[in-house]
Amino acid sequence: MEATTLSESERLRLVSSFLGFAIGQTPEAARWFLQAKSWNLDEALFFFFQSVNQNPRNDHSPARSTNLRHEQQISSTSPLRLLFDGTFTEAKSAASRQEKWLLLSLQSRSCTLNRDTWSNDSVSRIIKANFVFLQVYDDTIEGRSVCSLYQLQTTPVVLLIDPTTGQQMHLWSGKIDPRAFLEDLVPFMDHGPRECSSSSVSRKRPRMDPMVAKQVTDSLRNMTLEAVFPPLPEEPQGSSNGGFLCRVGVRLPDGRRLVRSFNKSDPIQLLWSFCYSELEGWEGKPLKLRLAIPGASKTLEYGSNLTFEQSGLENSLITVTTWD
Structure with missing residues (x-):
């Protein structure tokens, strides 16, 4: 879409997305970078972090930051390559057309899930291949709307949503272990939302395509093999x-x-x-x-x-x- 055809609501969404990665920046700075790159979010973010690295002490730069290290960490671990570029309504429509489940991550402006969960290679591969993934921040208009719609009280929260009905099928909250998260996704990976009712997914695991099953099993196996088990102490005695x-x-x-x-x-x-x-x-x-x-x-x-x-x-x- 050309920058000249963007509505003000679409520009506000891009500003919100930019601020989700450029922690500590102002909406004015976000607009400056987005306008400089014709409202292309990826290019604007690249330009921003490049500017920060080249001018870390320039107080007059729009990229002025009091937490440079934190921003660089978010840049390197952000799930940008996984994200659907659009609103919640648009993400539901896209997921419905593709016959995929919608994964919605609602979080504050921190990199906790970005660093601990979405940066995991196995998780990112599975999500990219099988789900439509949207990230929303809780201090945005859309974030507050999602909180109200699904009666969410705390963040971070990840919802698995039927894009046709909008029904919440599964919820994860707080710190999310990548291996457990992948296992929870398994029942939803063989059939799309049109083929599975909520009861058939939640109560009975569908037969999974052998290729998909091997992909998940290999990912879970590799995660387990990477674990370092603690030494076993002597068995305690007593009642x-x-x-x-x-x-x-x-x-x-x-x-x-x-x-x-x-x-x-x-x-x-x-x-x-x-x-x-x-x-x-x-x-x-x-x-x-x-x-x-x-x-x-x-x-x-x-x-x-x-x-x-x-x-x-x-x-x-x-x-x-x-x-x-």
């Missing part, structure tokens, strides 16, 4: 009645059932350390740990940083399989 110990049952891939005590304050990462200590020759094979829940199961997240007490694993049974 769990004292309130300090947590007993957990584990069913290993070779069929053995073991029971092990941990301190309630220990991180659940020790479960992985324990399983590998009992499986000779399994080094390098990624393990999937699932908590048996009546009528369902839940995959434990290695990167959750929860303790045994926080995770509610006391007197539970963990089933151990592989990602293969």
Whole structure:
């Protein structure tokens, strides 16, 4: 679209998007850079960071910043290559035409999700190939509208939305572990929103195309292999009645059932350390740990940083399989 044909609302949207990456800048500075590049967002952002690098102490430059390092970090980790360039309504329309689910990231002007989740290679590849991805900031008009529409109280939040009905299908909040996020996306990757009702997606995992399944499995396997497991301490002695110990049952891939005590304050990462200590020759094979829940199961997240007490694993049974 030519710059001369842009409406004022479209220019305000571009200013808002620019400010989402150029932390600390003013709307006037954003307009200056966008106008200099005929309202091309990518070129304006490149021009901005190039200007900052060349004039870091020029107080008269529109790129003047009190937090240069933070801005450079956002530039290097931003999900710009993944983002849909348009409004929420336009993103829904595009997702509906492409028969893809809409992923909407609502966050404050920080790089928490940009740095920790969207910069992950596996996550970015999966999103780019299978979803329409929109990022909205909570201090914009559109951000406040989304908060009101979906009754959101805190950020960051990521919504998976049916683009035809606007129905919220899944929600993630706070810090998002890339491996757990990918696993949550699996049921939505085989069929588009027109082919799946909300009940069929949420209650029954569809059969996934073999190529898509291999892509996700490889990504999850690589993430698990990259983990560094903590050393396993000696098993604590005593009775769990004292309130300090947590007993957990584990069913290993070779069929053995073991029971092990941990301190309630220990991180659940020790479960992985324990399983590998009992499986000779399994080094390098990624393990999937699932908590048996009546009528369902839940995959434990290695990167959750929860303790045994926080995770509610006391007197539970963990089933151990592989990602293969």
